[in-house]
Amino acid sequence: MPSRVDLIRDVLDKGVVDRHGREMGRVDSIVIALRPNRPPQVTAIEIGPAVLAYRVRPVLGRLMSAVEHALGIDQGRPLRIPFGDILGIHSHIKVDRAFGETVAATVEQRLRAWVSALPGSS
Amino acid sequence: MSAIVDLVLGVVTSIGGFVEVGSISTSAQAGSEFGFQLLWAVAAATVMLAMLAEMSGRLAAVGKQSVAGAVRERFGIHFQAVPLVAELIIDVLLLTAEIGGVAIAVKLLTGIAFQWWLLPIGVVVWLVLWVSGFAVVEYGLGLLGLVTLAFIVAAWKLGPDVSDLAKGLVPTMADHDMTRYAFLAVSILGATVSPYLVNFYSSGTIEEKMKEQELWVNRVTSYAGISFGGVVAMGVLVTSAMVLEPRSILVNSYEQATLMFVPTFGRWAVALFAFSLGIGCLGAALEITLNAGYVLAQVFGWEWGANKPRRDEARFTTAFTFILVLALAIGLIGFDPLKLTMICVALTVVIMPLIVLPFLVLMNDSRYVKGHTSGPIGNGFLAALTILAGLLALVVVPLEILGG
Numbered sequence: 001m002p003s004r005v006d007l008i009r010d011v012l013d014k015g016v017v018d019r020h021g022r023e024m025g026r027v028d029s030i031v032i033a034l035r036p037n038r039p040p041q042v043t044a045i046e047i048g049p050a051v052l053a054y055r056v057r058p059v060l061g062r063l064m065s066a067v068e069h070a071l072g073i074d075q076g077r078p079l080r081i082p083f084g085d086i087l088g089i090h091s092h093i094k095v096d097r098a099f100g101e102t103v104a105a106t107v108e109q110r111l112r113a114w115v116s117a118l119p120g121s122s
Numbered sequence: 123m124s125a126i127v128d129l130v131l132g133v134v135t136s137i138g139g140f141v142e143v144g145s146i147s148t149s150a151q152a153g154s155e156f157g158f159q160l161l162w163a164v165a166a167a168t169v170m171l172a173m174l175a176e177m178s179g180r181l182a183a184v185g186k187q188s189v190a191g192a193v194r195e196r197f198g199i200h201f202q203a204v205p206l207v208a209e210l211i212i213d214v215l216l217l218t219a220e221i222g223g224v225a226i227a228v229k230l231l232t233g234i235a236f237q238w239w240l241l242p243i244g245v246v247v248w249l250v251l252w253v254s255g256f257a258v259v260e261y262g263l264g265l266l267g268l269v270t271l272a273f274i275v276a277a278w279k280l281g282p283d284v285s286d287l288a289k290g291l292v293p294t295m296a297d298h299d300m301t302r303y304a305f306l307a308v309s310i311l312g313a314t315v316s317p318y319l320v321n322f323y324s325s326g327t328i329e330e331k332m333k334e335q336e337l338w339v340n341r342v343t344s345y346a347g348i349s350f351g352g353v354v355a356m357g358v359l360v361t362s363a364m365v366l367e368p369r370s371i372l373v374n375s376y377e378q379a380t381l382m383f384v385p386t387f388g389r390w391a392v393a394l395f396a397f398s399l400g401i402g403c404l405g406a407a408l409e410i411t412l413n414a415g416y417v418l419a420q421v422f423g424w425e426w427g428a429n430k431p432r433r434d435e436a437r438f439t440t441a442f443t444f445i446l447v448l449a450l451a452i453g454l455i456g457f458d459p460l461k462l463t464m465i466c467v468a469l470t471v472v473i474m475p476l477i478v479l480p481f482l483v484l485m486n487d488s489r490y491v492k493g494h495t496s497g498p499i500g501n502g503f504l505a506a507l508t509i510l511a512g513l514l515a516l517v518v519v520p521l522e523i524l525g526g
Contacts, residue, residue, distance in 0.1 A: 008198075010196065011201060013194050013195050013198050014195055015191065015195070015423050017421060022425065023423055023424060023425050024423065025422060025423040025424070026194065026195075026421075026422065026423035028199075047423075049422070052199055052422075055199055055200060055202045056199060056200060089188075091185075091186065107437060108424070108425075108436050108437050108438075111434055111436035111437055111439075111440050112436040114436070114440075115432055115433050115436040115440070116433045116441055118252075118432075120252060120253055120432070121431065121432045121433040122431045122432075122433050122434075
């Protein structure tokens, strides 16, 4: 980990890979805790279309949350990864997670069930 | 040895993959209405595309990033949202036009209305992407696309005056219908420098695992391949200018464009034009569809790649399938392929500054290209041409539409 991190330049919107190097998504949002009489603390990064859409326009974020809810894929989303679980910040941000075990993989796994049913998918 | 093979294949397939629905229609119209006078626009657009392709390959080989991914990382989603949506809309419309181009080609060969061919062609595009890797899309169709060299043969056999050709390479004002002239100049630029191509080249470079030491291959492939491809587009314009303009035949449909081959190829004219149009458009349709998957996967950080099993990248596969279905749906509602093409290529130039200018910033950021940043001449030329063309498009596109 570098000793000094520029959150906007080095973290936000950067690609995230799991501990095996598999792409998990991008840093769609950063969670910062405000503490009385102390500096704000960066607590986590978030991955998920609703928080990403919220950054573009709050109404789009609410719409995306509603879509996720309607599709039944809103459980546990967005994926929140504590800053302490970041293994390294290089060309990608490596996190101490396995993609398939997180909610970031929910849509991929659902679509994979359909794609796998077609001949020649593997 | 492998680098040499890559080089030769890259150059040859760039030539074969250059001509598609946009370049055929804009060059044919330009030739039939203004003779050789718009050759300079084809030349300028070709130089611009070659520079952008070289830069996107350099970004990918050095920074291991595609253009779409790097723009998201460097500028953030807030900045990227508008150009991303605009590019995807134009890609979908252009995909409809390319599928329409293949359908028109099949119609020319069979006589059956083109609308009946849209769905089967869409299925063929999807099946090719489902079963093939990147090499088939890039090299297979590129090699078949060498049939478009027929345009150079036709132009050569018609024997244009060399001094007239040279005059056409110097920008001049039109002696009639200035708005139409400017609109066609803008359209030629939009047809040649499609936004999808910039990201497709960088994604392809990553797919081919090009290394920083092989940048010379990227440079030669981009400049030589695309320059020769530009000569094919000039062949369309010259053939059209020599056959259609003297007879006052305007290219209002692809069927009329076919006539430009008749003096040279006689009874083979229709078949040869149909193969040139069909294969060129099929190659472009495959690239646009694949690139839509690339862009969405790279912006959102999904697994992607034409060479990976489709089940391992279900979101990427679903994304390009969705874009293809959307394009087919628009096609099936009903459209005029030539009109749609002209709208797409003109709108491309309107959004071009949003695509090219951030890309130029990336190419001057050493975090992405290390010491391989772009020089001032390339930066200046591309920025000036993009801004000028964008401003011109904002003026002439509404005038052209209002004027019918």
